[in-house]
Amino acid sequence: MGYAEVYQAAKADPNAFWMEAAKGIDWDEPPSKALFDENAPLYEWYADGRLNGCWNAVDRHVQAGHGDRVAIIHDSPLTGTTHKITYKELQDRVASLAGALKAKGVEKGDRVIIYMPMVPEALEAMLACARLGAIHSVVFGGFAANELAVRIDDCTPKCIIAASCGIEPGRVVHYKPLLDGALALADHEPEFCVIFQREQEVAHLEEGRDVDWHAFQYGVAPAPCVPVEGNHPAYILYTSGTTGQPKGVVRHTAGHLVALNWSMRNLYDMNPGEVFWAASDVGWVVGHSYICYGPLTFGCTTVVFEGKPVGTPDAGTFWRVIEDHGVKCLFTAPTAFRAIKRDDPGGALVGDYDLSSLETLFLAGERADPDTIEWAQAQLGVPVIDHWWQTETGWAIAGNPLGIEKLPVKIGSPSVAMPGYDVQILDEGGHPLKPGTLGAIAVKLPLPPGTLPTLWQAEERYRKSYLSHFPGYYETGDAGMIDEDGYLYIMARTDDVINVAGHRLSTGGMEEVLAAHPEVAECAVIGVSDPLKGQLPMGFLCLNKGVDTPAEEIVKDCVKLVRDRIGPVAAFKLAVVVNRLPKTRSGKILRATMVKIADGEDYKMPATIDDPAILDEIAEAVKSLGYGAARG
Ligand code: COA
Ligand code: AMP
Numbered sequence: 001m002g003y004a005e006v007y008q009a010a011k012a013d014p015n016a017f018w019m020e021a022a023k024g025i026d027w028d029e030p031p032s033k034a035l036f037d038e039n040a041p042l043y044e045w046y047a048d049g050r051l052n053g054c055w056n057a058v059d060r061h062v063q064a065g066h067g068d069r070v071a072i073i074h075d076s077p078l079t080g081t082t083h084k085i086t087y088k089e090l091q092d093r094v095a096s097l098a099g100a101l102k103a104k105g106v107e108k109g110d111r112v113i114i115y116m117p118m119v120p121e122a123l124e125a126m127l128a129c130a131r132l133g134a135i136h137s138v139v140f141g142g143f144a145a146n147e148l149a150v151r152i153d154d155c156t157p158k159c160i161i162a163a164s165c166g167i168e169p170g171r172v173v174h175y176k177p178l179l180d181g182a183l184a185l186a187d188h189e190p191e192f193c194v195i196f197q198r199e200q201e202v203a204h205l206e207e208g209r210d211v212d213w214h215a216f217q218y219g220v221a222p223a224p225c226v227p228v229e230g231n232h233p234a235y236i237l238y239t240s241g242t243t244g245q246p247k248g249v250v251r252h253t254a255g256h257l258v259a260l261n262w263s264m265r266n267l268y269d270m271n272p273g274e275v276f277w278a279a280s281d282v283g284w285v286v287g288h289s290y291i292c293y294g295p296l297t298f299g300c301t302t303v304v305f306e307g308k309p310v311g312t313p314d315a316g317t318f319w320r321v322i323e324d325h326g327v328k329c330l331f332t333a334p335t336a337f338r339a340i341k342r343d344d345p346g347g348a349l350v351g352d353y354d355l356s357s358l359e360t361l362f363l364a365g366e367r368a369d370p371d372t373i374e375w376a377q378a379q380l381g382v383p384v385i386d387h388w389w390q391t392e393t394g395w396a397i398a399g400n401p402l403g404i405e406k407l408p409v410k411i412g413s414p415s416v417a418m419p420g421y422d423v424q425i426l427d428e429g430g431h432p433l434k435p436g437t438l439g440a441i442a443v444k445l446p447l448p449p450g451t452l453p454t455l456w457q458a459e460e461r462y463r464k465s466y467l468s469h470f471p472g473y474y475e476t477g478d479a480g481m482i483d484e485d486g487y488l489y490i491m492a493r494t495d496d497v498i499n500v501a502g503h504r505l506s507t508g509g510m511e512e513v514l515a516a517h518p519e520v521a522e523c524a525v526i527g528v529s530d531p532l533k534g535q536l537p538m539g540f541l542c543l544n545k546g547v548d549t550p551a552e553e554i555v556k557d558c559v560k561l562v563r564d565r566i567g568p569v570a571a572f573k574l575a576v577v578v579n580r581l582p583k584t585r586s587g588k589i590l591r592a593t594m595v596k597i598a599d600g601e602d603y604k605m606p607a608t609i610d611d612p613a614i615l616d617e618i619a620e621a622v623k624s625l626g627y628g629a630a631r632g
Contacts, residue, residue, distance in 0.1 A: 140283025259450030420448025
């Protein structure tokens with residue numbers, strides 16, 4: 001069957017299609033049906049089946065005789081080490097960790113926050129939770145203590161598992177002090193913390209609260225897998241919305257395993273035993289789906305890479321990893337390739353390595369610009385496949401399903417809708433638009449297995465954020481179009497979310513932090529185009545009357561404030577003091593016009609603008625930062 005037939009089969013009979021896909025994973029009790037639509041527009045998949053996530057990702061491969069197969073390769077140019085873990089070793093390590101967590105009272109349904117860098121122990125912690133039916137919530141290391149505290153208060157974990165430190169080029173990230181800071185800020189207190197001590201920095205353990213990762217496993221009985229219902233939450237992953245309060249995306253156990261397992265063969269064209277490398281971070285959805293659960297459930301070898309595409313030590317690192325480990329499929333964000341291209345534009349380092357194992361490069365996380373795709377294709381000589389998805393969906397909404405049929409690549413498009421996704425372009429009134437017309441991208445409900453069923457303890461917010469604008473549809477928050485051949489084009493976000501180096505950030509969240517500065521009366525943060533990171537945040541600050549602190553000092557304070565409150569990952573370094581912000585007569589800040597000015601693009605004078613002269617002031621302000629007309 002080709003793509004069109006497979007897509008139609010899923011559309012015509014979703015139950016039959018997804019029950020067939022469900023045969024790819026192991027069940028303690030198979031579900032009676034795939035789709036549970038009794039509470040539409042809230043949908044669930046495989047709700048009455050019983051299974052275990054860790055069994056599927058680990059134990060079943062050992063049972064099938066593949067215990068000696070490498071499950072995880074940890075390659076860390078930042079520490080100069082490489083380490084391989086077989087499925088059998090992984091099973092022992094995870095069962096032991098789960099046993100220790102169980103001995104301290106962690107059980108099915110308890111939340112566990114994981115705050116760890118790119119080490120295999122991060123995956124082991126996730127899998128140990130899955131083994132017990134505990135719900136993990138991994139927090140990315142580039143967030144500050146305050147962001148961790150917000151997540152602690154939202155999901156109220158029984159336990160937090162953290163590493164003593166992470167390593168960024170040129171500096172150690174002090175995870176344990178960040179964790180202590182977060183616990184001091186949070187209202188909720190976990191019962192205990194497990195600290196994985198890394199040799200690069202051994203952390204102080206708080207008597208009575210913190211236990212050592214190895215020591216607390218001593219003498220405990222390994223834990224067996226606890227079967228859970230298909231709709232039992234496997235994890236909560238927080239993502240940026242329009243405000244500083246992140247959204248806790250819930251992932252149910254069965255749907256995500258079925259969808260990820262299906263995608264490994266049908267989308268990524270992998271076979272069990274082959275090496276898959278998602279160069280992302282366990283703190284992001286790509287890390288959950290394609291560093292941990294997808295490749296492991298399917299029986300592949302996954303690469304956990306602790307390094308950067310450039311500078312660790314050079315722009316040839318990715319090629320070295322591909323050669324050393326025989327990577328068949330690499331998945332990363334376009335920004336990584338832009339960084340490599342900037343350091344090695346002629347691809348001189350590519351020739352130093354044997355890349356014959358590599359068959360495909362998949363890109364996602366942000367718009368893949370044609371220059372980057374063409375450069376990657378020319379250097380690597382393999383198909384470069386853009387695919388589009390979100391934390392909410394957990395796997396691709398659109399892509400080129402190489403395992404089914406290699407569709408022609410159209411540069412600039414992440415190709416076609418994946419089976420189960422009925423993607424449509426809608427006008428403001430919710431009416432489907434003709435091919436080639438720009439509009440809001442929505443997916444007709446129900447979404448396929450693996451996608452979010454709700455937000456953690458925030459069903460109303462889930463309905464309001466995703467389901468209410470276009471009844472009967474899931475609103476993606478992206479705008480774009482579909483061409484005559486059904487190829488999608490993703491143009492921009494329709495909300496206050498920006499994308500910085502493949503990291504999703506909320507400008508609204510940054511504005512909340514800036515507004516808390518005692519001398520800032522009003523502010524706006526926009527996303528400006530950046531040749532490396534795709535977008536960068538830029539802040540405009542209006543000060544209170546009578547403030548005589550020099551503007552540079554306030555800007556410096558504000559940059560520090562965002563770094564301290566949100567984290568270095570916000571990459572907030574551009575800010576400027578202005579007298580006023582451009583607004584409509586009804587008081588709405590004209591952010592879209594400000595973006596055009598900062599990007600040096602032509603713009604139409606908004607008809608509703610309060611005072612057009614302010615736009616000249618904004619143009620001057622962005623020029624002082626080296627943007628706008630100054631760029632041209
Ligand atoms: N823990 C702590 N700090 C982190 C971090 C982590 N896991 N990840 C990033 N940071 C810090 C960086 O050190 C940097 O700090 P600095 O301001 O002190 O330099 C800051 O957050 C911004 O990071 P980033 O935007 O990633 O920029 P960079 O200059 O460090 O690297 C790239 C630029 C392009 C090389 C890098 O962004 C990259 O490899 N991107 C790949 C994208 C990716 O993996 N996306 C995930 C979704 S698929
Ligand atoms: P995240 O939830 O962090 O994965 O971010 C999801 C958002 O990133 C999407 O809503 C898009 O705005 C953007 N995005 C992800 N993949 C792509 C892609 N292939 N092309 C364009 N934008 C993308």
